[in-house]
Amino acid sequence: MYGSLEELTQHPVFHYFSEISKIPRGSGNEKAISDFLVRFGKERDLVTIQDEALNVIIKKPATPGYEQAPTIIIQGHMDMVCEKNEGTVHDFQKDPIRLKIKGDMLYASGTTLGADNGVAVAYALALLAADDIPHPALEVVITTEEETSMGGALAVDPGHFDGRIFINLDSEEDGKLLVSSAGGSKAVHRVPIVREEAPEDTADYRISIRGLKGGHSGMSIQEGRGNANKLMGRLLYGLAAGLPYGIQQLNGGLASNAIPREADAVILLHGDDAKECEVKVEEWRNILKNELRASDPDVTIKFEKVTAASAGIFSEGSKHKAISSLMMIPNGIQSMSMEIEGLVESSTNLGVARTLDTELVLESDVRSSVKSLKDDIVNRSKLVADVLGCEFTADFDYPEWPYNPDSEIRQLFEKVYTKEHGTDIEVIAVHAGIECGIFAEKLPGLDAISLGPDMYNVHTPDEHLNIPSTIKTWEFFLAALKEMKTLDD
Incomplete structure (x- = not known):
C-alpha cells in the first residue's frame, strides 16, 4: 500500500x-x-x-x-x-x-x-x-x-x-468499540538485602532467560505466556536443592505492565559446582520448553561464566526471602468474568525485578474490573511480604470504568459504523487500564x-x-x- x-x-x-x-x-x-x-x-x-x-x-x-x-x-x-x-x-x-x-x-x-x-x-x-x-x-x-x-x-x-x-x-482493535475497562494498582514488594563477602575460590556465572513473547499485562495475560521473573524464581528454588550458590544480582523486566520477557541472575559458584549447575540449568531448559511449548516455543536459558562487579552476595536469609518472594507473589489470571465470556476479571503481573544496593524491588501490576477483587489481590500480596519480613506498598490506584447501558455516544458510533461499513461494530470490555x-x-x-x-x-x-x-x-x-x-x- x-x-x-x-x-x-x-x-x-x-x-x-x-x-x-x-x-x-x-x-x-x-x-x-x-x-x-x-x-x-x-x-x-x-x-x-x-x-x-x-x-x-x-x-x-x-x-x-x-x-x-x-x-x-x-x-x-x-x-x-x-x-x-x-x-x-x-x-x-x-x-x-x-x-x-x-x-x-x-x-x-x-x-x-x-x-x-x-x-x-x-x-x-x-x-x-x-x-x-x-x-x-x-x-x-x-x-x-x-x-x-x-x-x-x-x-x-x-x-x-x-x-x-x-x-x-x-x-488496539479495529472494528471494536470499548465501553468498559479494569481498574488497577501497582504493588511494590521490597526484599531487604544483607550482603556478605563472596567466598574464596568462587566464580561469577550468569543465568539468562530469553525468548519469551511478553506482551501487555492486561491485553495478553490470558495468553498464558511465561513470566521471566516467576520462571527465574522457580529455577533458583530448584537449584537451591542440594547446590550451594550465592546470589549477587537478580534483574528482570522493565515495566510492571509488561509481561517480562527476560530475566538474569548473577550467581557465585565454587569450581566443582559449576558443572553440576550447568546440568541442572539444562534440565530446566527442557522443563520450560515442554511447559511453554504452545505459548513461548522459543524460550531458552543460557548459563555462562562472566566477570561481575563484586558487590558481595546476598546473605542466606536474604537469598531465602528473595527466592520465596519470586515464588509466592501472586501472578497471572486470578478470576474470570462470569458475565462476559472470555473476559479476564482479575489478574496480577510481576513485571519488574530490580536489585539495588540494599534491596530487591519487585513491582506488580494488579488489575480488576471489581474493586473488591483488586483489593483482595493487593491484600494477599501484602501478606506474602508480611510473612517474609519484607516491605510492601500499593499506590498509583486508578478506578475501573463501568459499562453505561444508556450511552448516547456509543449508540452514535454504532450507527455510523453500520452506515459506513454495512456491518455492526463489536462492543467490548477489556482487562486493561x-x-x-x-x-x-x-x-x-x-x-x-x-x-x-x-x-x-x-x-x-x-x-x-x-x-x-x-x-x-x-x-x-x-x-x-x-x-x-x-x-x-
Missing part, C-alpha cells in the same frame, strides 16, 4: 506520528513531547494549557454549523513503554524511534514502536491542524505517565473541561467510549501497527464527528 516512509508520511496522521516519534517520550521523560504539544497549539492560536503534571489540553472551537452541538473531549496519552531487543543500541532518553514498513505494518527498529499511544496523539494533532473537517467544539487532552501510574490523568483538573462526551483513542475510569470519576455524568486501530505485541520490541486499519479508524472517527450535530447539547 505504501512503499516508503516518505510516501506514508504524506498522510496527516502518519506525518504527525513520524514527528512525535522523533521525540523521546518514555514514561517519566515527557517534558520534551509535552512542550512540543504546547508549541503546536499556540502556533495555531488555540487555547493551550500545560499543567504541573505536564498534561496538555488544547481547545478548538466548533466549525460552522456545529456551534450548538455538545463539546467533545478527545483523550490519549503521550508516553510510551520503552523496551528494546538485546543487542539493540538505543538510548530512550535521547534517540528517536526509527520507523520501518513491512507490508501493511509499521514497526520500529528493535524497540517498541510507541503506537500505544502515539496513534492517539497523531489523530489529535491531525484533527487540530485541519481546516476542512467538520466537528463540534473540541477539548483535546493528552496525559502523561499512563503506562506507569496514570499519574497524569489523576492530576488533571476537571475545571478545565466543559464537555461531558469523552472519546478515548487508546484502544484505560483512563476513561479516572475521567468518569472526575467528571460526573461523563459519557465515554474508546476506539483505535489494530496494533499488535504492544509493550514489546515486536510492536507493530496496521497501516490500513489506522486510516480506516481515522475515517470512521471523522464520520462520527460529522454526525455529532445530531446529539443533544
